Amino acid sequence: MKKHRGCRVIAVLGIAAITSFGLVACGSGEGSEGKEGGTLRAAYAVFPESMDPQLAYTAEGWNSIYNTYIPLLTYAHAEDEAGSEVIPGLAKSLPEITNGGKTYTLELRQGLKYSDGRPVKASDFKYSVERMFRLNSGGSAFYTDIVGAEDFQRTRKGGISGIETDDRSGKITINLVKPRGPFTNELAMPFVALVPPGSPDKDATTDPPPATGPYAISSVKPGQSWSYERNPEWLRNNAELMPDLPSGHVDRIEVSVIRNQSTEVNEVEQGRIDVMLDPVPPDRLAEVKQRFEGTQFRTEPSVSTYFFWMNTTQPPFDDVEVRKAVNHAVDPEALSRISGGTMAPTQQILPPGMPGYEKFVLYPHDMAKAEAMIAAAAPSDREVTVWTDNVSPNLEAGEYYEDLLSQLGFETTLKTLGDNYFTTISNLSTPELDTGFGNWSEDYPHPNDFFEPLLDGDSIAPTFNTNLAQIDEPSLNRKIAELATQQLDPELESQYASLDREFMELAPMAPYGTRTLSLFVSDAIDFDSVIWNPTFSADFTSIRFK
């Protein structure tokens, strides 16, 4: 996307020769000259909920470990569709799938080392998957189809029998209880990135395990900052063994937490921060666009759904009519304005850009109808706690939603949280989990990624729960499971589109938009070199100084 924009600017000049040169330069991202080395200073508005590969499950978390902890498979360091391609990571090649889709065989590259010098072994994969289950990670739900995984999740004893490893040959065999279409993508998720045995069974954010990627986390100040140094074993061993993965240009990366996004913009404008990892806040967007578009700023698409979840297990949202009324009340156009025009209105679970997306609107905005439906439903419990995080525009979206529920006759209390928002609302022991803001961005380009974590009854977990609405509809659970066994093709995409509609008929959430993100860098950065991966956003290994 960004490359087209850059080329358009040049085309306006009407100089054919320059245009053609521009096309080449923009197309490759490698054509322009840049400097190697230096310290990159980046900023985020929130500290990741975790930087432990087995636990991290937010955009900030994944961005922070993309180039540090490498799974057996990973994603190409590229933009748009090319960036959604699964490529070999620590494994020599993509998995060999046999036994009717139930057995995945991979081979670990020989000679890999962790940043502390220890050798990477095939058995570390088994250890890492088991560690993920022991930590009760939100990612566990993706891997319960491995033979023995469910038992291990329950008992935490005996290991996962479905994973067989041979340290000598590096062979790793994974047996599934049933075929699983997106499993190749799931092997590329950071949840199953390898860490050495002995890594503690607790969140290792402050005591990071040794890295396998080009950068190793060198210091962490929770809530404030973290930094990376080059992994000493990368250039010595790993880089040569994983030629598809870039080594990065800068020697050191320092990421600071700057709570106010407007301050982040100021810092980038003044060159004190090199990369703003958050989108430019809506209030500054027009100004930044006008001054820096094409040179230091560009918008980036996201495959995401922003929504308000409703807890279907307790009043008043256990009544489907109440949930439908809320869907009619929510106005995606209002939320687009609240987001400064960066939210494309949508009212369904699958976002544009995700296979299986077919646009439909079941609940056109109609406040009068919503009020009538609430009156007819006459919920006995009208005390509702609304949750949201305190980052713009999610905070304003939460305030809008709270006001909307008040207009529908609910007695509302708004609770706003910072870095701990997701951790709090995904912990089912948190009291008054009635309704609130949520969003979901693609983990991988397969519609199962939206249905299984967000809407499958089996995904309901006491902590790191991703099924925020806690919807547990057996017939739809079965359908999710059945579709997940198949490889993606047009027929399967059509079935996912039907599933989208079936879930929206139960209205467990009120989706309202897909967000447009942005990249904003300082004048010192080689702008065209920066890669925005659709899953991991700004790729540190691509960033270099002019």
Add this chain to the structure above:
Amino acid sequence: MGVTPEPNVAGTSARGPWQLAYRRLRRNRIALAALFVFVGIVLFALAAPLWAEHVAHTGPNATHTTAKVVVGDEKREVVDPEGKPVGPLWFGAGGEFFLGADGRLGRDEMVRLMYGGRTSLLIGLSSALITTTLAVVLGLVAGYRRGWTDALIARGLDVVWAFPVLLLGIALGTALAVGGLKIGPVQISGGSILIPILIIGFVSVPYMARPIRGEVIALREKEFVEAAVAQGSGTLRVMFGELLPNLWSTIIVFFTLNIANNMLLEAGLSYLGAGVRPPDSSWGSMVSSGVESIYTAPLLTILPGGMILLTVLSLNVFGDGLRDALDPKSKIRLEARTGIAEPAGTAV
């Protein structure tokens, strides 16, 4: 400074100390002007429901993101598709959006400013009452009892004092935001306005209790205290019957200044997200949300910031005047500041 010598010195000897203080205060025109400004601000805040109902026709938290407002013959969007709010309309729409909309949610800025003032003043006054009550009791007990009681209270106050007050407020505000506060049978929810009131009231105690304790230590050696003890007065009687009346002038001055300090602390806490919880507004939280759009709508920051400035300034100036009027040593301060000495015989 606006202080003039009293015309009738001879007549003052018959007046009580409070009357004398009142006369001195009346002569301090700057302090009176500050009082006038503060009363005006209080009335502005108290009028919030009237303005909201009869002029703006909307509540402080009601959103109008996709609404339109009629200005003359023209219909204007309260928030445009790119999220830019309408600016001040004054009386162009009959008083609706008098100061414009507050941001992308399209709430009426004037209504929020007035209601925000109620919140800020309520927190300032209530927390100052809590601070004063606790500080007076602790200061009296520590200063009069001395010994291990004094040591215990003084060290306890030192512990609270040792924390930077804003950091302590943030820590408590953040910790109580979700679960609220439970003290025995009393439960306060996390979003309640009582949380910032209690936090601010608590963290400010040492700043008032220490000087009161010092004054009590000085007073307990005075003859009138010895006389009361000799006449068989008990500890409580001495503390609250003899010492407390002699502390009133100090307490009143501290109370006034404490309101201003606590309002500033509330503004700081709300600015940092640990004070008043959205969607409710206080001037501090309005400054915080306004900062996001300071480049496109600077009034959203300047207005609540200006109200804080005016309120705190008026309270501080009035508090100074009150201290000059009540404190027997005020003569020295007045001389030092204005070069105008009070006439002899007016000391309380």
